[in-house]
Amino acid sequence: MDGLCRKSAFLTLIFEEVTLTGSTNADLLARAVQGAPEGLWLRADAQDGGRGRLGRVWESPSGNLFASTIVRLRDTDPSPASLAFVTAVSVFDAVRQIAPQVPICVKWPNDILTPDGAKLCGVLLERASDAVVVGIGLNLVWHPQNLERKVTDLLTLGATPPDAQTAVEIVAEVFARYLAIWRQSGVEVIVRHWEARAHPRGTALSAKLPDGEHLDGLYAGLNEDGALQLRLADGAIRAIHAADVFLI
Incomplete structure (x- = not known):
């Protein structure tokens, strides 16, 4: 397992990567119980047990971003469920940095979509004691075919996406910033950021x-x-x- 540590303006970020795992969320849930710190990000080149909301399978071949991080809950933190909005806003802003020419929006609570409803990114939050593990699957260069719902990837949309490690470092920096806003200013401020990035009212x-x-x-x-x-x-x-x- 490789790793690096980086100081951001808001949090010490620790990046670890593995070639293959079952699920980065499952790995960090286990490590959270053992005391792993906030700011740890685990990225896998591929997963063979990736999952999304409601137990759906998340196909995870090499090339896309599959990563999870730990948030350690404090007594003064807002509702842990609202971390879904922190994550959605963070990934939206990161994608805007990575592929500014690609039109995207957020859909409740935390999906990143194209304007015609094709899914680009999924988020899964799971809790272990005082820790929330936030999992992110972002389609950089590949998307599954023949699903019931529309999906896409940044390469298909005409972007030149970075490698997965560069992508996770961008996401982590933005996430640290919005996590600080969430703690300092509360859910209502994050909700306003979310609404500014959502599909129009009346959709x-x-x-x-x-x-x-x-x-x-x-x-x-x-x-x-x-x-x-x-x-x-x-x-x-x-x-x-x-x-x-x-x-x-």
């Missing part, structure tokens, strides 16, 4: 709730806690706290 969305209920409506922003506000056909606003959300 048609479909939400599948954990109990199986389906709701279609128009995006009406987020509330102060980050819940999705969905305007239904009768004009009522429904606050969505957990759901699988799609552009329609």
Whole structure:
């Protein structure tokens, strides 16, 4: 396992890399329990057990970015669930640095999409005691085919993406900055950053709730806690706290 340490303006960043692992999230969950520090980033060239939200398989061949980091929760921190918005804003800004010519937006809570709804990046947050492990899968040069939903990668979109190690270092620097904002200024400030990067209000969305209920409506922003506000056909606003959300 190779590694390097770098001081940022906000946090000491530690980068480790492995050629192949099952899941960088699973690796860091185990290490978090053993006391691994905040600021540690683990990147794998490839994964053979990558996973996304709701237990979905995340295909992880060499060439894309597969990385996870640890956030150590403090008593004064905002809700850990709001780290999803910190991550989404961070990856959005990092992609803008990497490929400024590629149009992107964020979709609730933390997907990075093209304007036509093709997924470019996925995020998975998992908790172990006082630590949250944040996993990021960013399609740099490859994307899977024949999925139920649209996906893409930066190379396909006409960019010249950097190698995965350069990409994770860019993501980590931006993440450290927004993590500091989250701690100092709270969820509402992060939510405003998120909304500025989201698809426009009035965008048609479909939400599948954990109990199986389906709701279609128009995006009406987020509330102060980050819940999705969905305007239904009768004009009522429904606050969505957990759901699988799609552009329609």
